Amino acid sequence: MWIGGVRVPDGEKFVKGAPLRKSSRHTAIPAIALAVAAPLVVSTPVTAHADPAPAGCPAPVPVAQVGDGTTGWGLTVSKGTTPERFTVKVQGVLKDGIAPGVDMILAEADSPALDKAGSIWAGMSGSPVYTQDGRLLGAVGYGFSGTSKLAGITPAQAMYDILKKPEQARAAQASKPARLPASLQRTLVSRGLVSASAAQSGPSRLPLPLAISGLSQKRVDHLNRKLAREGAKVRMFRTGAASGRPAGAGEVVPGGNFGVLQSYGTVTWGAIGTTTAVCDGRALAFGHPYFTDFFGSPMPGGPVRLTAVTGDAVAVVPDSSYGAFKLANFGGIAGTLTQDRGAGVAARLGAGPASTPIRAKATADGTTRTGLTHVNRTVDVPDLAASQLWSSLDGARDQITAGTSLTSWKVRGVAAGKPFEFTVANRFADRSDATLEAGVDIATKLAVLADNPYTAVRFTGLELVASANGSYGQYTLRGMQVKQGGKWVPFKLDRGVRAAAGKTLTLRAVLGAYRGPVKTVEYRFQVPKKLKGKSASIAFGGGLDLSSGAMDCLTGQADGCGPRSFADLLTKVRTVPRNDALIARFSHGRGGPTFTQQKLLNHIVGGEFSFAVHVR
Numbered sequence: 001m002w003i004g005g006v007r008v009p010d011g012e013k014f015v016k017g018a019p020l021r022k023s024s025r026h027t028a029i030p031a032i033a034l035a036v037a038a039p040l041v042v043s044t045p046v047t048a049h050a051d052p053a054p055a056g057c058p059a060p061v062p063v064a065q066v067g068d069g070t071t072g073w074g075l076t077v078s079k080g081t082t083p084e085r086f087t088v089k090v091q092g093v094l095k096d097g098i099a100p101g102v103d104m105i106l107a108e109a110d111s112p113a114l115d116k117a118g119s120i121w122a123g124m125s126g127s128p129v130y131t132q133d134g135r136l137l138g139a140v141g142y143g144f145s146g147t148s149k150l151a152g153i154t155p156a157q158a159m160y161d162i163l164k165k166p167e168q169a170r171a172a173q174a175s176k177p178a179r180l181p182a183s184l185q186r187t188l189v190s191r192g193l194v195s196a197s198a199a200q201s202g203p204s205r206l207p208l209p210l211a212i213s214g215l216s217q218k219r220v221d222h223l224n225r226k227l228a229r230e231g232a233k234v235r236m237f238r239t240g241a242a243s244g245r246p247a248g249a250g251e252v253v254p255g256g257n258f259g260v261l262q263s264y265g266t267v268t269w270g271a272i273g274t275t276t277a278v279c280d281g282r283a284l285a286f287g288h289p290y291f292t293d294f295f296g297s298p299m300p301g302g303p304v305r306l307t308a309v310t311g312d313a314v315a316v317v318p319d320s321s322y323g324a325f326k327l328a329n330f331g332g333i334a335g336t337l338t339q340d341r342g343a344g345v346a347a348r349l350g351a352g353p354a355s356t357p358i359r360a361k362a363t364a365d366g367t368t369r370t371g372l373t374h375v376n377r378t379v380d381v382p383d384l385a386a387s388q389l390w391s392s393l394d395g396a397r398d399q400i401t402a403g404t405s406l407t408s409w410k411v412r413g414v415a416a417g418k419p420f421e422f423t424v425a426n427r428f429a430d431r432s433d434a435t436l437e438a439g440v441d442i443a444t445k446l447a448v449l450a451d452n453p454y455t456a457v458r459f460t461g462l463e464l465v466a467s468a469n470g471s472y473g474q475y476t477l478r479g480m481q482v483k484q485g486g487k488w489v490p491f492k493l494d495r496g497v498r499a500a501a502g503k504t505l506t507l508r509a510v511l512g513a514y515r516g517p518v519k520t521v522e523y524r525f526q527v528p529k530k531l532k533g534k535s536a537s538i539a540f541g542g543g544l545d546l547s548s549g550a551m552d553c554l555t556g557q558a559d560g561c562g563p564r565s566f567a568d569l570l571t572k573v574r575t576v577p578r579n580d581a582l583i584a585r586f587s588h589g590r591g592g593p594t595f596t597q598q599k600l601l602n603h604i605v606g607g608e609f610s611f612a613v614h615v616r
Helices: 112-117 156-164 182-190 196-201 217-229 378-397 436-450 543-554 566-574
Strands: 071-076 084-099 102-110 128-131 136-143 150-155 208-212 234-238 257-265 269-279 282-285 306-317 325-341 344-349 356-364 367-375 403-415 418-430 457-469 474-484 487-490 497-499 504-513 516-526 535-542 581-587 594-600 604-606 608-615
Touching: 071 136, 084 112, 084 136, 084 150, 084 182, 102 112, 102 136, 112 306, 128 269, 136 156, 136 269, 150 156, 156 269, 156 282, 156 325, 156 344, 182 196, 217 234, 257 325, 257 378, 269 306, 269 325, 269 378, 356 378, 367 378, 378 403, 378 436, 378 457, 403 436, 418 436, 418 566, 418 604, 436 457, 436 543, 436 566, 474 516, 474 535, 474 608, 497 504, 504 581, 516 581, 516 594, 535 543, 535 604, 543 566, 543 581, 543 604
Parallel strands: 208 234, 356 457, 474 604, 497 608
Antiparallel strands: 071 084, 071 128, 084 102, 102 150, 128 136, 136 150, 208 269, 257 269, 257 306, 257 367, 269 282, 282 344, 306 325, 325 344, 356 367, 403 418, 403 457, 474 487, 474 504, 504 516, 535 581, 535 608, 581 594
16 A cells, blocks of 8 residues: 555555554655656766756766776766766776666766765766766766765666667656675775665665655655655655646756656645756756656556656755755646656656646635645556645644544545546544544545546545544444433344344443443334244444444455455445444345435544444
8 A cells, every 4th residue: 555655565554543653753855846866866066167068868888888997977966956067087987787788888977066975875877977078977866874985887878779669558666776896896895986885786766765845744654654664765855846837938947957747735745856968859867767656666557657846956965864955946847757667767758647636625723725746647546635734734734643534535436448537535543643643544545536446536536625623533443322111222243133023123332432421322223023933133333343343344454255356346445334333234134125214423432332222
């Protein structure tokens, strides 16, 4: 399952009412746009103001012509939008270093900016590297450690080949870079370019800095801790929102900032690297894939259609534990990413891709907060719906704390060529975070639709309405009473209750309340005459328990109760019990009809039990 842009391992539960762990604060990274490397890897350094890049698409340098000692120069941005020059000196070529048939060029990079950062920084992936005669050697894409200036360069021809390929239906999976031969390890160590341990580990992608806007630092800290516990090589940072305005003509240039967004607006989600080349209305960037998830496997979902944007670098930030990274603001929409290959990414410059709007309105403590997020891919809608809800509700409350939240959302989409639309409402309460579970609930239900095995689904719109307050309340089923002779009489569940055929059976559920008085809820059942001399059964359940079981069926964690078609799936998603529902089911024996009564209460409800009805 994916939550707020982050994959949560199957089986991990969010316990209603359980307090969250205290958040740990990272070093202050301003809420300014975090424009760090895209799911990218390493990149290379910079120097003083650079000469312009060679015009057009420079001729590629055949790897066979590259040798130890070859020199050149590259372009990248450390601040602002103007590319700056850095120098390179080739240290060797790693055969099949990137993938079978794709070698990796190893080169030492140098510049004042690189000296200041202490290493190659995340966000330089895609920085073009040229030979002295102006041909394109390739793009920085790999590195060794947070203290090394040694870069792995993706050959130019491998990147140009991307432009010859058909646009993809699915993102590529990155190959694991090859390890260095022992002789090359010794050479690099003897030259002082890398440590012995870094040489032995070989080139790799830097830990992924993921940019997201609209969430509080506490929410981001929570997601980072979850990622760390699962061993993900990624850190999530807060960024400023991208507005969705068009980029200016000519803003995408070799060595300039190049961003990829999976969403923009209130919740902007993506990362920034560097443009490698601009060829006939198309841009190449990164020198490695964008779309591999935090655990190294391909991210899920349909065609590669993401928003390509420009950017404005704020600074290169040193980080002793993570490695230096580029902090930047996302800029205007520059085009549509249509290729995500092992050697890099490619975008059609111009208009951005079609998007699904997520609109939200949240009210709390007399404050109303609205939001609008545009999402490129249906598979990302569940995560971003949760993030949009958290953004709006947390923003309206101006805090993350205990309380109750009410949500209602309407989703529209197309499945098998036919439109669908439905609305779901629910109540949530927690003694430490009143909105977390609300987002998880929306994300899980939408993910079940997006990932269904029956037919392709495309979401066309989502509207969220939510409110929250600081009051926490929960009811728990404690027992039952039956009305006899005008009086309420408790009975033992294991003995059941007696009822007269053809008459009304009046029952009352007894509910315990969190720090509150006992509550009773009355139900009436008409007992059919045909049941005389037989037994029936009645089951009572609170929405907390019943919804948990229903969701286990939807997500495949329970056997024998899952949907049998997409239409059945829609029905099951729409009818998952609300958390504040108290539901009674009167079953007329094995194979007989079942009659259901549901009452919505003012708090969430837990507990469930059943008992026999002896009809005389």
